[in-house]
Amino acid sequence: MSSIPENQSRIVLRKRPTTGIVAGYESEDATFAKEVAKVPRSESELKEGDVLVKVEYVSLDPAMRGWLRDARSYLPPVQIGEVMRAGGVGTVVLSRFEGLSKGDKVSGITGWQEYATLPGKACEKRKIPPGCSLLDYLGPLGSSGQTAYWGIFDVGRIKSGDVVVVTGAAGSVGSMVVQLAKMKGCKVIAIAGSEEKCKWLKESLKADEALDYKAPDFFSTYREIATKKYGYIDVIFENVGGEVLDRSLLMLKPGARIAFCGAISDYNNPKPKGLTNYQAMIAMRVKLQGFIVFDYQKRYPEAEKEIAEWLRDGRLERKFHIAQGGLEGCPQALNDLFEGKNIGKMVAKVN
Ligand SMILES: NC(=O)c1ccc[n+]([C@@H]2O[C@H](COP(=O)([O-])OP(=O)(O)OC[C@H]3O[C@@H](n4cnc5c(N)ncnc54)[C@H](OP(=O)(O)O)[C@@H]3O)[C@@H](O)[C@H]2O)c1
Structure with a gap:
């Protein structure tokens, strides 16, 4: 029997905000909606080259406010009904990509959801070495x-x-x-x-x-x-x-x-x-x-190597603010960034 559940929760864009995000899910102006969606439970349900990642933490970023705007930018806007775009870290639980196996830790654009099907090739580039802190890959190493x-x-x-x-x-x-x-x-x-x-x-x-x-x-x-x-x-x-x-x-x-x-x-x-x-x-x-x-993606390894050394030798300090309410709390946590409630990197714990 697969330990992967049949269904998962995820958060999708419901309505574009005109000023601040409307957190919560009850109001008719709520920016986001909760959804239940099916999760692939065996490799045969994945496309060749994809992996299924059990998401452990997702990132909360001020830039997300910009991704909700229907305007020309460096990324296309998140569409109504789409899972909210977000960086995340987690564990590979199914793989049809030869470079990644079950148990590998990765970071990627998981979105606000419990399980994400992602291209293995992109995740392989952001594989997290065993024993390293996952949170660091959303903060100083992310x-x-x-x-x-x-x-x-x-x-x-x-x-x-x-x-x-x-x-x-x-x-x-x-x-x-x-x-x-x-x-x-x-x-x-x-x-x-x-x-x-x-x-x-x-x-x-x-x-x-x-x-x-x-x-x-x-x-x-x-x-x-x-x-x-x-x-x-x-x-x-x-x-x-x-x-x-x-x-x-x-x-x-x-x-x-x-x-x-x-x-x-x-x-x-x-x-x-x-x-x-x-x-x-x-x-x-x-x-x-x-x-x-x-724009610096090709040069990320250069920075990552130096930052990892500085973290190891204690020259760099980092703090994390774990948002209240897990995945469901993400819309409110995003608002909290605009109120300065965080010190250091704001993240939400998903699984
Ligand atoms: N260009 C890029 O590629 C790129 C990439 C990542 C992030 N960014 C930008 O970098 C900035 C920081 O991002 P981050 O992820 O590190 O977020 P962050 O600084 O951890 O969180 C946002 C902080 O902004 C401050 N803030 C909120 N509203 C404010 C206001 N009206 N006036 C002054 N300060 C306000 C708050 O701190 P206070 O308590 O100090 O108000 C809050 O803690 C954002 O502008 C983000 O869009 C750009």
Whole structure:
């Protein structure tokens, strides 16, 4: 008898949100719906080359808000009725791909579901070595770590002594960036949304400054520190966008770089206000570059090797926030990211 159940739960897109995600499943405006679906229970039910993965954890990412928008982007939007796209990690339980066997641990685009049928070839590239932490492959060894690494080194082009501002600094990507910039010998001004986060950034991650953007005197303190104490900014690793980015534009050194990774402050906003201080970039010859981590896919092994070493020797710290409610709780957990309830990488435990 197969230990694989006949049916599984999964979460599909029900209605595109116009502002924030409508969590829960009862309201007629709910963004997502729960579904029960059949699971393949023997190899003969799989296509040649596919594997069935029992999903253990799924990732929760701000980018998911963008995937719900019916707009031109770097990936097609998730369609109504489709399983919500998500990175995940899990165990191969059926295989019709010769490079993977039952019991292998892999990461891949599993979606918000308990079992995912995936192309073996893609999973083989993301096979998790035995004994390694699965969660790390959603955090520092997954797309967050890759985003931090390529964004700060290749796009931000940091060098020792640079003054680097990191927004969203206590999140999954930001907390890696803070540490990578410190390892490179930069002065780091970390910006995050609570005293607790700022304490972690200063005491554990060794940011030179950690500023709470919700504090009433934030903008004056930020300006004083960035311009007077550190002599203006060389590099911004931008996760948040909006007003903080706008004000930062007035504090840049000539030739400064902005690694434009994300703009979470405006993802739920149907009418973002935009940048008003953008002309300062002309006078300061600033280079602002958006980037998408997937463009570095061919070079992932280079970053993974270095990050794995730094994790092993204790130079890199990581935190995970396991969302309440498992798979069912994913829509609410996604909203929680927009409320800053996480420190480090937000994930949900599925199986
Ligand atoms: N370009 C790429 O390829 C790529 C890849 C991965 C991620 N990203 C982007 O990187 C950024 C961080 O992603 P992540 O996965 O590491 O998420 P995360 O930082 O772990 O979680 C999101 C954080 O954003 C902050 N936030 C939410 N609303 C905010 C607001 N209105 N103003 C300021 N901060 C706000 C919250 O922290 P606070 O408590 O500090 O507010 C929250 O914890 C996102 O913008 C994401 O889209 C881009």
